[in-house]
Amino acid sequence: MKIIRYIFFPFVPVYYAVTWLRNKLYDNGIKESTSYKFPVICVGNLSVGGTGKTPMIEYLIRILKEDYNVATLSRGYKRKTEGFQLAEAYCNADTLGDEPFQFYNKFKDDIQVAVDADRTNGIERLRASNFSPDIVLLDDAFQHRKVKAGFNILLTTYSNPYFNDYVLPTGDLREPRSGAKRAHAIVVTKCPSDLTHNEKNNLLKRIKPDESQKVFFSSINYSENVFSEELTKELINLNNFTLVTGIANAKPLVSFLNDKDLKFNHLNFKDHHNFTQNEIDDLAIESLIITTEKDFMRLKDYEELKGKLFYLPIEVSIDNSESFNSMINGFIKTKL
Template sequence: MFVLKILLWPFAVLYDAVTRVRNYLFDIGRKPSFSFETFVINVGNLTVGGTGKTPHIEFLIRVLADQYKTATLSRGYGRKSKGFLLADKNSDADLLGDEPMQFYHKYGGKITVTVGEERAHAIPCILHEREDTKVILLDDAYQHRYVKPDINILLSDYSRPFYKDMVLPAGRLRESRKGANRADAVIVTKCPDQMSQTEQDLISNDIRKYAGKEKPVYFSTIKYLKPKPVFKKSEDIPKKIVFFAGIANPSQVIEKLSNEYNLQESVRFSDHHTYTVKDVKHLIAKATEFGNDTGLLTTEKDMVRLLTPEFSEMLKAIPFFYIPIEVKFLEGKQKFEEWILNSVHSKYSSDKI
């Protein structure tokens, strides 16, 4: 691995130079950044791969949606459509992508869910379709600098902190560590449930070397909720399970399931995997192989990809569950929520002056 990084280093230097020039052009105004009257919050990261953006967007939905008309805007990674789309009852993961479809599946009655590659063009479309929208949550737009958010939230994975990483292709960074200074707050995600104050202070100090000395740093972990049946209203999870997922890093959830359930096998697919009939038949066969008291368990993101009529008909023949997740702040949750709500309130209060 070390030798490979050495070989890739010249390409990383070139990539770093290109992204630095691009950011500099935005910083001096040679490339335009657009602000909007509607309050915009971005949740993103410096690295490729999963840092927990989806559950943090959902956390913000729960904080905001009861008080403000809220919309989400995602690129719609892996979708088979193009351009701006507004989710409705006929939408599926192929049209929207799995994460926006998850937002719609859970919160479609409370919020507006949209996708669009060009956020600066998509936001006016949202406001045209839903002119009463007060907050727009941008999913993974930290490098999309054509939109200037009111709040920029940077996520950093506890096990792969950005300050120990290198730029692509030698590492996983989309831009240099210096990009952290655009954040208004940093959240270290997927932390252990128990972290000493000393460890939190050390990590915060490392982050602030790049983000700024006064930048607030929070720590969150993933809270796994009770598995839910996909099709039946009430059903106990089977004695034995086969877990499958197409997510960036399933090791944490696999470890939890191994400790709490009779996990027979785990089947991994690539992140944002598009399931086929062959895949579903293989998964059903896997579960059947371990006996009639075995069911399938997956993530919420994978579950929404399997809600098509064809897959649903196949999977109804076997116990099929998904495991919901939520973000849990180790401390400072109330302070974070108050900051978000006060920031939104301040913008609209000042607009009335």
């Protein structure tokens, strides 16, 4: 794969120029963006997948749902429906996409979840609903310039920060690094729990935030338990299981399990993988399967896997969370 990316290096200037020009057209008002008088918060990245957008959206839901009517709006990647879709009891991963369905499955009593590739239409439909959210959280919409979110949170991983990367097809960036200037806050995700003050300062020097931008550091906290829809098991007591992942980067999860000296076989699929019936039949032979919460959304309805399929939840921990939460609430208060 790396060899192929290097072969396509001559196309990098073309991709760079096209995406740079598109941004300039929006920046200068030649292409129109829609802004809103109520709070619209966008969580996104510059790179292709794997920066932790889903747990960040869930973090925002947790700190906001008690005080506001909150809605999430996603594209609904790889869903089998089209247009605007509001999450309801009959929905599943095919209807909504795995990540929006995860939001709905976890927070359905507290928020609204919707999907629409046209975020402008999606926001209008949400605001016209009986629920009429106070706040809309846009999932993975940093490059969706037709909507001008009031607050942009840009995520970049500790292991592969955007300032060390290149645009597609040789690198993983969806647009030039200069796009980071549109962010109001930059969060370096998946940091080691023992990240030092000097390491943070070195990252800040590389990021070079504007005076108006704030930079935060976050890490992933894995649960000590795994869950099915009916049961809970202590992770430390499990061994000789099959780990199934269909996410952009499974390395942190694998490292976490290895650090616990657990024995497992890892089946690693591409991000948002749609499992075939043959693959399900192969998994049905296994006695115990541990997967991510996102993958669980796609696998949990297969009868062949009932009783043997469990997921390991994660949550985001933000360094200096009081400052981060205050920043978010401060923005909301200026809009309400």
